[in-house]
Amino acid sequence: MRRLTALKAALAVGLLGLTSAAWAQDPVKIGLILPMTGQQASTGKQIKAGVDLYIKEHGDTVAGRKIEVILKDDAAVPDNTKRLAQELIVNDKVSVIAGFGVTPAALAAAPLATEGKVIELVMAAGTSIITERSPYIARTSFTLAQSSVPLADWAAKNGIKKVVTMVSDYAPGHDAEKSFSDRFKEAGGEVIEAIRFPLANPDFAPFLQRAADAKPDAIMVFVPSGQGGTFMKQFTERGLDKAGIKVIGPGDVTDDDLLPAMGDAVLGAVTAHFYSADHPSAKNQAYVEAFKKANNFRPNFMSVGGYDGMHLIYEALKKTGGKADGDTLIAAMKGMSWESPRGPISIDPETRDIIQNVYMRKVEKKAGELYNVEFATFEGIKDPVKAAKK
Numbered sequence: 001m002r003r004l005t006a007l008k009a010a011l012a013v014g015l016l017g018l019t020s021a022a023w024a025q026d027p028v029k030i031g032l033i034l035p036m037t038g039q040q041a042s043t044g045k046q047i048k049a050g051v052d053l054y055i056k057e058h059g060d061t062v063a064g065r066k067i068e069v070i071l072k073d074d075a076a077v078p079d080n081t082k083r084l085a086q087e088l089i090v091n092d093k094v095s096v097i098a099g100f101g102v103t104p105a106a107l108a109a110a111p112l113a114t115e116g117k118v119i120e121l122v123m124a125a126g127t128s129i130i131t132e133r134s135p136y137i138a139r140t141s142f143t144l145a146q147s148s149v150p151l152a153d154w155a156a157k158n159g160i161k162k163v164v165t166m167v168s169d170y171a172p173g174h175d176a177e178k179s180f181s182d183r184f185k186e187a188g189g190e191v192i193e194a195i196r197f198p199l200a201n202p203d204f205a206p207f208l209q210r211a212a213d214a215k216p217d218a219i220m221v222f223v224p225s226g227q228g229g230t231f232m233k234q235f236t237e238r239g240l241d242k243a244g245i246k247v248i249g250p251g252d253v254t255d256d257d258l259l260p261a262m263g264d265a266v267l268g269a270v271t272a273h274f275y276s277a278d279h280p281s282a283k284n285q286a287y288v289e290a291f292k293k294a295n296n297f298r299p300n301f302m303s304v305g306g307y308d309g310m311h312l313i314y315e316a317l318k319k320t321g322g323k324a325d326g327d328t329l330i331a332a333m334k335g336m337s338w339e340s341p342r343g344p345i346s347i348d349p350e351t352r353d354i355i356q357n358v359y360m361r362k363v364e365k366k367a368g369e370l371y372n373v374e375f376a377t378f379e380g381i382k383d384p385v386k387a388a389k390k
């Protein structure tokens with residue numbers, strides 16, 4: 001009897017050994033949750049293209065483990081995000097859930113990342129609080145405050161005195177509105193009206209009329225990536241350009257995905273942002289060229305969030321020797337720094353949020369095409385909202 005138990009124990013140990021050896025060669029699965037359909041589909045398309053390009057350039061094996069990306073479409077509906085994240089964690093046993101085209105989607109997944117101890121890698125959404133919702137969240141996109149604060153400084157120093165803010169009525173819009181307005185007022189500027197419009201299918205025309213009636217020097221606008229084209233079209237139709245009202249904002253409104261088709265009314269719009277397809281570095285020129293070769297469109301800032309997100313996963317796995325449990329992987333991600341197509345970036349070891357340059361840009365025509373042309377740099381910007389809490 002005793003011998004039998006010993007045998008069983010030996011067998012069990014052997015089996016365990018086998019299982020862990022097999023595990024080491026298992027693929028590292030990444031659940032990529034993106035809006036591939038619906039209003040935010042341009043974000044899904046861009047991030048997917050950035051992720052694919054990274055894998056094409058760097059191979060699909062890291063530290064002896066194969067990388068397997070499982071793509072799911074949440075159409076930017078947070079209930080879908082939650083269900084898909086749950087399935088990916090429980091059934092597919094992913095090590096990372098990544099993507100998240102909008103803030104509500106990123107927030108919906110956060111408790112599941114905590115419970116499952118898996119990394120939630122935010123490649124798009126930009127509200128400051130997101131990274132505080134789970135110790136397993138890291139971000140390779142941006143925060144709205146990161147660009148809105150430098151924008152306010154620039155506006156106050158460049159003859160803009162009266163501003164109407166116009167933002168989508170949800171968390172990132174509120175962040176953009178508050179961080180811009182607080183700083184602009186501190187610098188002596190005046191916010192004469194604060195307008196919010198719905199996120200879903202907005203008709204900007206009546207809001208633009210209200211803004212025009214207030215006679216500001218500039219409109220500070222935040223719309224999520226994908227809506228800038230409609231905003232600029234209605235801005236022009238209402239004749240705000242002819243009335244001499246400037247467009248300024250975080251760079252989402254002059255998103256490189258839609259910019260080429262926006263028309264000349266957008267010329268001269270000044271925005272603050274972390275990425276322009278026109279960023280004049282060798283790394284970015286190579287990125288844009290390879291991206292355009294693989295796709296029939298220009299990369300925008302969302303694509304870079306996806307590309308850099310994959311870099312963060314690959315480099316963290318190299319550091320851990322292929323160990324992909326949440327605690328080991330997030331520790332490896334903290335403090336990592338590298339050169340992105342957008343310029344130098346790092347992951348803040350304290351907040352797991354991104355630290356990056358913010359560039360001032362003006363829409364200009366280059367060889368007949370519209371681009372955000374950078375003319376000034378604010379270096380190494382941490383999320384100002386979190387910095388202010390300290």
Ligand code: PHB
Nearest residue numbers: 102103125126224225252
């Ligand atoms: C967000 O929902 O956090 C979001 C989406 C698109 C943007 C910026 C922020 O361009």
